[in-house]
Amino acid sequence: MPKITYIEHNGKSHTLEVPKDLSVMEGAIQNNIAGIDADCGGACACATCHVYVDEKWFDKLVKKSDAEQDMLDMAFEPNKFSRLSCQITVTDELDGLVVKMPSKQA
C-alpha cells in the first residue's frame, strides 16, 4: 500500500498506508489526522482540505483542474505548491508522497 506522509503545521509528522484510489484527503480523515477539515466531503467546493505538496512531489501529481484552481483561490494562504487534497488520488506512483498542512483551513 502506498505510504503518505502528512506533516501538521506544528511539525508533527504522520506516515500512513493509504489504500490506492482513496484521495489524500480521505487518507487523513479516516485516520483522524488533524489539520484537514474537508467540510464539503471531497466535492471540490470548500477548500478546507488544502495542503502544501512537497516540492519534490509537486510535478509528479496529475495537474489540477480549473475548478480546483478556482477553489484554491479561496484557501488560506495558498502558495505555488498548494493543492486540494481531495483532488489527489493515491496511486502506487505516489508511494512516499509528503504533504504539509497549513496553519489553519479557514
Place this chain on the structure above:
Amino acid sequence: MIKTDAIVIGAGPVGLFVVHQLGIIGLKAEVIDNLDKIGGQCIELYPDKPIYDIPAIPECTGEGLTNSLLEQIKPFKPNFHLNERVQSVSKNENNWKVTTSKKKTFISPNVIIAGGVGSFEPRKFLIKGIEKFENNSLFYSVKDKNYFKNKKICIFGGGDSALDWAIELSKISEVTLVHRRNEFRGAEHSAEIARKLEKEGKLKIKTPFQINSIDGEKTISSITIKSEEGKIEKIPTDCVLGFFGLIMKLGPIAEWGLNLEKKTIPVNTENFQTNKKGIFAIGDICSYPGKLKLILSGFHEGALAARACFKIAKPNETYRFEYTTTSKSMQERLGVKKSD
C-alpha cells in the same frame, strides 16, 4: 415571540423535507437559515450541477431539487426566516427557546437541527485586529452602493462578485481590484469589461497581489499589498471589500450543550434525537455508525425525527401510522382531498 410545533434550523434539502414530514402529520414549522436564500449547499455550492441519486428523480440540479422541495411543502405554508443565524437554544420550562441574530425569539417543544456543516458565512481576511473596521470601512457584501460614492475602494477577489462590484462601483468611486492570480474566476465577459475599464483608466487592477496589511485608526486609511516576489505596495484606501465566497462555520451550534464529535452531533437512530430531549439533528450535521452524508439519508432521518416530534408536541394524542395514498387527514393537510 413565535410559537410553533417545531423549529427547523437550516433550509437545506433536509430541513425542507422535514417540513413536509411534519406537515403531513399535522405539525407546523418555522424554518431559520443564515443564508439569504433557501436550499443550503445545493443552492450555494452547486445550483447548476447535476444530482443523480435522489430516489425517483434520475437527474436534477441543486436548484431544481430545491425548487421541487419548495413545491412539495407549499401546502404547509412554512415561514422562512432568512439572513438570520440561530444564536442560542435554551430551556424554557417544557419548551425550547431559540433566539436569532436578528433578536427574534421562537418557542417550541421541538428543535430540529438540519444545519449541514454549519451556517454559511462570508470568508474573511485572516489578519489580526481588523475586526474594528468591519461594517465601518471593511465589508464582505454591499448593502447600499451609495455608501461608497466618491471614495477610494479596494476590492479583493477573483470571482463574479468581485468583478461585478468592481465594474459597478468604478462608475461612482475610485476602485482598485486586487486578486492573487492574473486570471479571474468570474464570467469571462465581466473580466473583459474590467480589463477594458483598466485600459481606459477607470479601474485599477493589481494582480497577482495579496493583502499584506490593513491600517488605520477608527476606519481604514490605507492598505499594503504584496506581490508573489514579496514586493510591497501601499495604497491609500477608504474602504475595503472582500469577496472570497462563503464558508460553512459550525458557529453557535457548538454552544448549546449538545454532544459533538468532529463538528457533527451524535444521535440516536431510533428518532434522531440528540443528548437533549426535544432537540433532533438530521442531515449532514448528524452522525451515527454508518452515516452517509447524502440527501436521501437526510430525508429518512427527517421522517423519523418528525414522528418523534409529534409525540412531544401532542402528548395527549396517539400517533397513527398512515400512508399519504390512503389517509384522508394527510390529504386534507396536503390540500388535495376532494370533498365527497
